[in-house]
Amino acid sequence: xxxxSMIIRVSKAKPVTTMARILILEDERAINDLxxxxxxxxxxxxxxxxxxxxxxxxxxxxxxxxLLLDVMLPDTDGFSVYEKLKGTPAIFLTALSETADKxxxxxxxxxxxxxxxxxxxxxxxxxxxxxxxxxxxxxxxxLGSMDIDFVAKSVTIDGKPVDLTMQEYALLEVLVKNxxxxxxxxxxxKEAWDISFMGESRTVDVHVQRLRKKLGLGDHIATLYRxxxxxxxxx
Amino acid sequence: MKLRQKSxxxxxxxxxxxxxxxxxxxxxxxxxxxxxxxxxxxxxxxxxxxxxxxxxxxxVAVEDRPIYARAFSIYDSxxxxxxxxxxxxxxVLVEPAPPxxxxxxxxxxxxxxxxxxxxxDTLSDGIWLRYALDETATIRRLKWQSIGAALLCTALTAxxxxxxxxxxxxxxxxxxxxxxxxxxxxxxxxxYGELLERTKLTPEQQxxxxxxxxxxxxxxxxISQKLLTMSDARTRAYRPERVDLHAIxxxxxxxxxxxxxxxxxxxxxxxxxxxxxxxxNLIGNAVKASAAGSPVQMRIEPGMIEITDRGRGMxxxxxxxxxxxxxxxxxxIRSGLGVPLCHEIAALHGATLRFTSVEGEGTTATVxxxx
Numbered sequence: 001x002x003x004x005s006m007i008i009r010v011s012k013a014k015p016v017t018t019m020a021r022i023l024i025l026e027d028e029r030a031i032n033d034l035x036x037x038x039x040x041x042x043x044x045x046x047x048x049x050x051x052x053x054x055x056x057x058x059x060x061x062x063x064x065x066x067l068l069l070d071v072m073l074p075d076t077d078g079f080s081v082y083e084k085l086k087g088t089p090a091i092f093l094t095a096l097s098e099t100a101d102k103x104x105x106x107x108x109x110x111x112x113x114x115x116x117x118x119x120x121x122x123x124x125x126x127x128x129x130x131x132x133x134x135x136x137x138x139x140x141x142x143l144g145s146m147d148i149d150f151v152a153k154s155v156t157i158d159g160k161p162v163d164l165t166m167q168e169y170a171l172l173e174v175l176v177k178n179x180x181x182x183x184x185x186x187x188x189x190k191e192a193w194d195i196s197f198m199g200e201s202r203t204v205d206v207h208v209q210r211l212r213k214k215l216g217l218g219d220h221i222a223t224l225y226r227x228x229x230x231x232x233x234x235x
Numbered sequence: 236m237k238l239r240q241k242s243x244x245x246x247x248x249x250x251x252x253x254x255x256x257x258x259x260x261x262x263x264x265x266x267x268x269x270x271x272x273x274x275x276x277x278x279x280x281x282x283x284x285x286x287x288x289x290x291x292x293x294x295v296a297v298e299d300r301p302i303y304a305r306a307f308s309i310y311d312s313x314x315x316x317x318x319x320x321x322x323x324x325x326x327v328l329v330e331p332a333p334p335x336x337x338x339x340x341x342x343x344x345x346x347x348x349x350x351x352x353x354x355x356d357t358l359s360d361g362i363w364l365r366y367a368l369d370e371t372a373t374i375r376r377l378k379w380q381s382i383g384a385a386l387l388c389t390a391l392t393a394x395x396x397x398x399x400x401x402x403x404x405x406x407x408x409x410x411x412x413x414x415x416x417x418x419x420x421x422x423x424x425x426x427y428g429e430l431l432e433r434t435k436l437t438p439e440q441q442x443x444x445x446x447x448x449x450x451x452x453x454x455x456x457x458i459s460q461k462l463l464t465m466s467d468a469r470t471r472a473y474r475p476e477r478v479d480l481h482a483i484x485x486x487x488x489x490x491x492x493x494x495x496x497x498x499x500x501x502x503x504x505x506x507x508x509x510x511x512x513x514x515x516n517l518i519g520n521a522v523k524a525s526a527a528g529s530p531v532q533m534r535i536e537p538g539m540i541e542i543t544d545r546g547r548g549m550x551x552x553x554x555x556x557x558x559x560x561x562x563x564x565x566x567x568i569r570s571g572l573g574v575p576l577c578h579e580i581a582a583l584h585g586a587t588l589r590f591t592s593v594e595g596e597g598t599t600a601t602v603x604x605x606x
Contacts, residue, residue, distance in 0.1 A: 028419055028423070030419075030423040030427075030447045030450070030451060031419065031422055031423055031426070033443075033447075034422075034423065034426040034427060034430070034447070035426075037430065037440075038426075038430070041434055095415050095418040095419070116418040116419065116421070116422045117418055117421040117422035117425050117426075118422065119425070119429065120426050120429050120430070121429075121433075180434055180435065181433050181434050182432070182433035182434065183433075224433075227432070227433075230433065230434075230435075232435065
């Protein structure tokens, strides 16, 4: 219960307007809390359920933008919960590669799966991809006088457009979508520019410098020594 | 294809090859010997016949020879057929006529469904001798021998393949279970580690994250301990001794404060360390299934130990799994290492482990010592 109160406090501090409501169904408290914490970090609203019954009860009262479903549950399995909540996109969390095959067999556009143990940033990226596909992704992000329009791929400060190159915008988007979580230079290069080879990560540094200058984000993009960068809402 | 399947198929293929090759190795010289002994016998008999004919014709005028040759129609040829003549004329023939082949040769010939060993020879003064021995039975025997060996090989290969499959399943299933068991602690440790590394957490959050990492590391330690006991139970010599059951109960009560003990006999013969491990596992599971503080009952009577809880119980599917973990293979059941271990320890003591359960009311685990 300690974790829950902690999560609520974090989410109150969010200055963001559009977020996704995400139902987490996972019986292992440690993992459930971990996912909730991470979702909070990037501005989503997590709702935690630990049994299939709990999840269905929650879904009866409110609607969710996305379901994160553990496949193996003590009282049921993720698939039957998914079947009962048809229409809501879902990502399955599974410990077995065999179940992964089963999920693939579902062949529904909005679905995905991730095999434990997974990297949290990987899960966040999958979530973002599914939300974008189902058009439940956030359209705007505002911080102070800065407004990022994720649909038009443009940035304004005090209503005035800021001239950003494609690379600069892509980098900014990845940083903001994974806000409060540090990303390594390699991860940034891969996700923003689709460059997966190692080395030449100095390019990232150069672009981050330009973003800081053009958007006045000096304190908001923190440098983590020998790791990478983190977009912080409250530096 | 999984590597496991690949290596299995390769092994079976290799066994098939080796088996067939070795049978061929034994069978081939046998075939060769049978054939050459048949040839030697035929050649010997043919030579005797030729010698007899030569002797007879030596003292006979050339024009009388065809008449004298008729004497050979009553020659005891040991089942062989032959013909003697000169040029185009056949002087004597023991039916059926031997096939015509080149002179001076020995041949195996298939004719009218029979296998003939045929020899063509020349005597003095242009007299020829055609000789044929029916070896159909010999060849048929060889054929059946080969087919029998091939069938035997195939049956043997199938038996080995099946045995290998069963062994492989036995070896891999605990590994599958283990891999699965490790996933949750690994996810937690990695996730909270990443969180500490990459995000700004409040001191309170940091404390919680570190707490989870420590707790899950302990869980990994427990899994490793169970694995060691399991491998111990499999490889170590079973060391039975007189075990003081009151001491065992006191030890368990130390670890599980909600345990109630009802001991109806003082000692029993068992491997102390393994018995403790089994009871610890069963009681641990009972405590986990029960509400906090709810008591767990252990009743010991001669030849029987029973552990009862009033916890959440199990559904039929889960019950079937815990009663026979080696057969049920439903991936939706969260299968730990503890229950299979308990079954192994019970079997080692010549005992059986049986669970009965009612969902929502509780579970009873009974260890019955039959010997």
